[in-house]
Amino acid sequence: MRNFFIIIIIAAFGIMLYPLFDSFSGNEELSELASFYAQKENVEKVNSANLVTAVVVTYRGLDTMGEVTILFLTAAIIAFFLKKQSDVRSLRENTEIFTTAAKLLIPIIIMLGVYIFINGHLSPGGGFQGGAVIASAIILILLAFPNKPFNHKFFGYMESVSGLVFVGLAALGGLIGLGYLDNAILPLGTFGELMSAGAIPVIYSFVGLKVGAELSNILNGFQSVQSDS
Amino acid sequence: MEYVALITGFLVIMAGLWAIMTQKNIIRIIIGFSIFDTGLHIVMVALAYVKGRTAPILDNMVSVEEALNKIVDPVPQALVLTAIVIGLGVTALMLAFAMKMHKEKKTLDVRNFKDLKW
């Protein structure tokens, strides 16, 4: 009986979604907002080859700031929840093969993450992807060396310093540039080179570091309550 | 192609909603939530697609002058980019709650949590 009602609700939801599908006739050209972003003079004003990065960092930079704040809050709440675990942790030792391979691979993975977020304005990639890759390197550390103490202080400092630099650069754009999160505070450079697009690579690198530190904090919170046996 | 993606997204959303409403185990409800999330992302990316165009990255294949006629809509993609990361944060938060609840009541069945029911 209960399932019957749920089926009715979901069918109603599907009927609600149907007009959205019916009126959708396949875009033939860009919407007004997107064509504003893709105009030649606006692209040259921002000078970033990857338009998604331009939208995320400058045009819709406040969204990114709110997103980073939400992530910080979730990381803080998770750390608060999982902090006091008085249980005895019992862990099995890892083999030589695994630890050696992890030692070899971890620097390479972190380097890949840094490459991804430094090149975010030229190729697909950016702060969020790079942060996720760095967090997966941290997961490898946590799995390979579970008895090593996690350096909370370092990650805390990294997170707060990159957050402060992000907000500071944004405010600097308001002071000496055109507006909040304006990227013209640094020289724009030539289109398509690494040192271009003004402050976008700097801001996105700090976003990447912040996201990486927050995701690592969340993962460490979950790892610290594990035990084999 | 965008029609196929749109239909897939809607069906995945409905599947996630079904899982959220019918399952009894909290972990399964959270899995349903993450499926729902993925479906929403598919729908948003499908709405951004423009027929026969490439990704919004300007290089020697797509020059600045012809960008208007060659790229897809970058705005929904940017929104989905942040939504995925928030989705991970929210999922982790829900799982932490689930762990805490399991520690209190020694069970994962939602029917046993009646503290706020009246």
Next chain:
Amino acid sequence: MELVGAIITLLGAFVLLIASIGLIRMPDVYNRLQVGTKASTLGTILSLIGLVFIMPGWSGKLILLIFFIMMTNPVSSHVLARAAYFIKIPFTSRTVVDKLKVSERALTIKTED
């Protein structure tokens, strides 16, 4: 040159096909892991070597990829098999020797408080 590359890539695809048949045929987790790792590592590496012949401009990236696959694939399957052993996934009935059982050090669990 392209013909050599195509032949090597085809050989790689054939090895991958054998790997997928083995995944269905093998009786328990450990045998499946062995088949999946050995054959798929060889198959992927052969396909990439074939690509080196077809596209000489990409050879640096492809050699890097081969290095990564040789690094990660065997290690991950080693760790997976170990984890499967410790959560007591049963062997097939024809297993004769269990060397991990003899090793005392591997079975001890370090407790910290």
Next chain:
Amino acid sequence: MNFLIISILLGIIILAMAGIAIIQKNIVVAIIAAGALSLFASILYLLLAAPDVAMTEAAIGSGLSTIIFFYVLNRIRTTDERNEE
């Protein structure tokens, strides 16, 4: 045309993964199916000309969130075993 066929196949696989994730009794299989759904969705994003989103989904949706699910599952399982003893 080719892309249309590939996207239909991907759509069918995605729906099958969603079905497995909901119906399957074993919770580990359900979690892995949800991760595989994310992985195939990232290929669909690549076809829909969104490489940035595809990268993020592949790294986060199918990597990190699956690992977090398994951490929680392992924790709950060990507490259950300790309670039974």
